[in-house]
Amino acid sequence: MEERVYKETVELYRQYVMPTYAPKTMFVRGAGARLWSADDRCFLDFASGISVCNLGHCHPGVTAAIQEQAAKLVHVSNLYMNDVTPRLAATLISRCFDGVVFFSNSGAESNEGMIKFARKYGSATGRSEIISMVNSFHGRTLATLAATGRAKYRKGFAPDMPGFVQVPFNDFEALKAAVTDKTCAIMLEPVQGEGGILPANPEYLRQVRALCDERDILLLFDEVQCGMGRTGTLFAWQNFGVEPDALSMAKAIANGFPMGAFIVKRKYATVLTVGMHASTFGGTPLACAAALAVQDAISKEHVLENCREQGAYLMQRLREMTAAYPFVREVRGLGMMIGVVLDREAGPLSQLLLEHGLITLTAGETVLRLLPPLTLTRAEADEGLSLIAAGLAEFAGKIKEE
Ligand SMILES: Cc1ncc(COP(=O)(O)O)c(C=O)c1O
Numbered sequence: 001m002e003e004r005v006y007k008e009t010v011e012l013y014r015q016y017v018m019p020t021y022a023p024k025t026m027f028v029r030g031a032g033a034r035l036w037s038a039d040d041r042c043f044l045d046f047a048s049g050i051s052v053c054n055l056g057h058c059h060p061g062v063t064a065a066i067q068e069q070a071a072k073l074v075h076v077s078n079l080y081m082n083d084v085t086p087r088l089a090a091t092l093i094s095r096c097f098d099g100v101v102f103f104s105n106s107g108a109e110s111n112e113g114m115i116k117f118a119r120k121y122g123s124a125t126g127r128s129e130i131i132s133m134v135n136s137f138h139g140r141t142l143a144t145l146a147a148t149g150r151a152k153y154r155k156g157f158a159p160d161m162p163g164f165v166q167v168p169f170n171d172f173e174a175l176k177a178a179v180t181d182k183t184c185a186i187m188l189e190p191v192q193g194e195g196g197i198l199p200a201n202p203e204y205l206r207q208v209r210a211l212c213d214e215r216d217i218l219l220l221f222d223e224v225q226c227g228m229g230r231t232g233t234l235f236a237w238q239n240f241g242v243e244p245d246a247l248s249m250a251k252a253i254a255n256g257f258p259m260g261a262f263i264v265k266r267k268y269a270t271v272l273t274v275g276m277h278a279s280t281f282g283g284t285p286l287a288c289a290a291a292l293a294v295q296d297a298i299s300k301e302h303v304l305e306n307c308r309e310q311g312a313y314l315m316q317r318l319r320e321m322t323a324a325y326p327f328v329r330e331v332r333g334l335g336m337m338i339g340v341v342l343d344r345e346a347g348p349l350s351q352l353l354l355e356h357g358l359i360t361l362t363a364g365e366t367v368l369r370l371l372p373p374l375t376l377t378r379a380e381a382d383e384g385l386s387l388i389a390a391g392l393a394e395f396a397g398k399i400k401e402e
Contacts, residue, residue: 001028001038009038025354030057033373033380035359044384045359046372051193051225051337054252055297056373062255065293066286075284084285084292091295092263095234097243100269103261103283107224107250108139110260113277114248115143115187117264118218119163121271122184125216129182133169135195135364136188138222147187150195170200172207179211185218186211190236193225196364197332197339205242212245218268221247224260225337228252229298229374232308232335239334254290259283307374310381311336314370317385325396336376340368349395356394358387 001009009026026038033056035043048054055062069084076082089101102117104110115130122128132138136149145154146161149169154160167174169192186208192198212219221244226236228249233239235247245268250260261283264271281287297303315331315338322328322340330341342349346362346369353360353368363369372384 001026001040006038032056032058033376041357043354043357043359044380044387046370046384047359047361048252048371048373049256050251050361051228051230051371052251053256054229054374055255055294055301055303056375057256059255059293059297059375061297062257062290062293065289066257069286069289072285074286075281077280078278078282082285084288085283088283088288088292088295091292092261095295096247096263098266099263100266101261101263102272102277102279103259103288104250104279105258105281105287106139106260107222107248108141108144109279109282110224110248110250110262111138111144111147111187111222112141113279114220114222114246114262114264115147115185116277117246117262117268117272118185118187118220120276121218121268125184127182127184128163129180130164130185130187130220131175131178131183132164132166132187133189133192134166135169135192135198136166136222137192137194137225138187138189139224169195169198170204172204172211175208176211179215179217183215183217185220187220187222189222189224189226190240191226191231191334191337193337193369194363196341196367197337197369199231199332199334200240202240202242205240209242218246219244223247224250226334228294229304229307230335230337230371232304232311234298234304236334253294254287255294257287257290259287259291301375303374306376307335310372310374310376310378311338313378314338314372314381314385317381318388321385321389322392325392327396327399328392333370336370336372336374338370339363340370342366342368348398349391352395353387353391356387356391358384358391 027035029036035045132147134149138144138147142161146164149166167178190200223236246264248262253259318331327343350360361369
């Protein structure tokens with residue numbers, strides 16, 4: 001990009017885009033696991049747009065599906081049928097558990113719908129409280145903020161929406177003690193993402209499932225970040241063998257085309273009926289065509305197998321290479337949802353890696369978060385690992401100097 005156009009674009013951001021983000025690097029092009037910046041530097045992407053472009057940037061099948069559908073039918077509203085939306089619903093159900101789908105546009109909107117579903121179900125027995133987890137993240141709308149287990153996100157937006165209580169994650173006794181005769185649902189991420197890449201303990205999930213069955217409480221999984229293949233199975237719950245009553249998804253569902261959804265089990269299919277919930281853009285033929293192409297690629301391109309294989313490789317190599325650094329506490333995660341836990345803030349390390357040409361994220365304050373595309377090749381994994389090795393060595397040098 002010409003220097004003049006670059007400067008003009010930065011200025012437009014500064015003047016006209018609400019400063020809720022502080023982006024520093026500008027990207028102009030992407031393909032697979034690579035992104036190119038405005039100054040034509042090539043970066044290896046271990047973030048996938050925060051677990052969105054799980055098939056890599058500009059996946060040819062998804063691009064073709066969007067182009068084809070955009071030329072045919074983009075939107076008609078949900079007041080009419082189209083020939084794409086139910087096909088996606090049936091495909092998702094065939095890969096999850098029997099039930100029905102509501103389509104939305106984002107993770108927060110999917111969770112918001114799932115919360116409404118739980119409250120509607122609870123209303124029959126006078127129950128409306130939802131228990132969620134400390135350190136969880138469920139979105140930035142008012143209900144999802146109330147469910148989110150990190151108070152800092154709610155600061156300045158009082159009053160909090162009532163009806164939510166948080167308990168420590170992976171602590172069954174604390175959860176059991178928090179259940180009251182007002183509890184209608186328990187909501188959690190099978191692998192906490194923003195909170196620091198923290199997988200649920202399988203035994204804990206089994207206990208939670210049993211408690212929900214015993215007390216007629218709905219179990220809601222937020223799979224917005226950990227779903228869509230990220231943990232090596234299409235849905236994260238499939239790693240644990242514990243079925244929720246409803247689950248939300250978004251982010252990678254259409255590989256970057258904005259979309260979300262939540263699924264409820266067949267026995268709850270009529271909790272929400274005509275007129276009770278809606279979304280103008282939810283499940284347009286265009287979004288659904290993109291999402292169908294994602295499902296097609298996942299089944300035909302060995303995406304889940306690759307995620308498990310490269311994820312295990314990355315995790316093992318990272319454990320080996322970080323053993324020498326006392327400032328690394330742990331490498332944890334599932335599939336290609338990987339956290340390198342430090343004893344200090346992870347932001348400076350992530351920034352250093354960016355300078356080395358590797359895009360990473362942080363989670364919590366102290367976790368370096370790696371979410372590479374699930375289509376990453378072994379050669380790209382090795383390239384990323386050598387960039388991390390170089391970054392860690394430099395980071396260690398800086399610590400010594402301090
Ligand atoms: C687990 C989880 N739930 C919900 C959300 C909110 O999704 P969105 O930003 O699409 O509203 C996120 C976003 O990071 C998330 O990680």
